[in-house]
Amino acid sequence: MTLQTGDLIPEVLGKDQNGNEIRRSDFAGKKLVLYFYPKDNTSGCTAEACSFRDEYDTFRQQGWEVVGVSTDSESSHQKFIAKQALPFNLIADTDKSLSEQFGTWGEKKMCGRSYMGMLRTTFLVDEHGVITRVFPPKEIKTKEHAQQILKELQ
Numbered sequence: 001m002t003l004q005t006g007d008l009i010p011e012v013l014g015k016d017q018n019g020n021e022i023r024r025s026d027f028a029g030k031k032l033v034l035y036f037y038p039k040d041n042t043s044g045c046t047a048e049a050c051s052f053r054d055e056y057d058t059f060r061q062q063g064w065e066v067v068g069v070s071t072d073s074e075s076s077h078q079k080f081i082a083k084q085a086l087p088f089n090l091i092a093d094t095d096k097s098l099s100e101q102f103g104t105w106g107e108k109k110m111c112g113r114s115y116m117g118m119l120r121t122t123f124l125v126d127e128h129g130v131i132t133r134v135f136p137p138k139e140i141k142t143k144e145h146a147q148q149i150l151k152e153l154q
Contacts, residue, residue: 002103009034009129014069014091014098017077022067022091024129032125033059033066033149036104038118040072040080040090048120048142049084055146056087062153063127069093069104070118124149 003009013022013034035052037045052059052066059066066088072080077090091098099105099118108117122135122145133152141148 003101003123003131004103005131005134007131009123009125009131010098010101013067014093015074016089016091017074017081019074022089027065027125027127027129029127031062031064031127033064033122034069034102034125035066035120035122035145036069036099036102036118037120039070040076041083044120044142045070046084048140048145049080049086051142051144051146052088053084053086055150058150059146062150067091069098071096071099071105122149 009024011024013024016022033052035048037048039045049068056066067090068088069091071093073094074092077092080086081090093099096105102121102123104119104121105116106119107114108119120137120140122140123131124133126132
């Protein structure tokens with residue numbers, strides 16, 4: 001089952017870069033940008049993370065929190081956060097359980113071959129934990145994704 005607009009996100013989202021459990025209830029009363037991305041320290045993923053970093057204060061002023069998710073390990077996330085000065089948490093979904101619940105783990109194609117991987121997708125979640133908007137892979141412009149979201153929120 002894939003989560004979509006109108007669905008409540010799971011209570012347990014996973015563990016962050018420091019091994020701390022991240023829960024839906026941690027964001028009670030706040031809105032959440034939950035973005036799934038393929039891999040730490042790759043060009044597109046770095047551009048996307050940096051767009052959120054650069055607009056992070058704007059999101060916070062508007063009552064939003066930002067959390068990224070990939071299948072990378074906690075230590076990989078720690079290095080990515082340090083290298084890019086990211087002010088938000090990253091969930092280490094190493095077993096792909098969260099990605100599978102959200103439908104972001106699926107078949108990808110590159111250079112004529114198919115393989116399983118993370119489908120870059122962003123979910124906007126209201127203060128009650130309900131998904132209000134989904135940005136599918138084809139809509140996301142990595143270098144300006146944070147600005148895409150902020151424009152839509154106006």
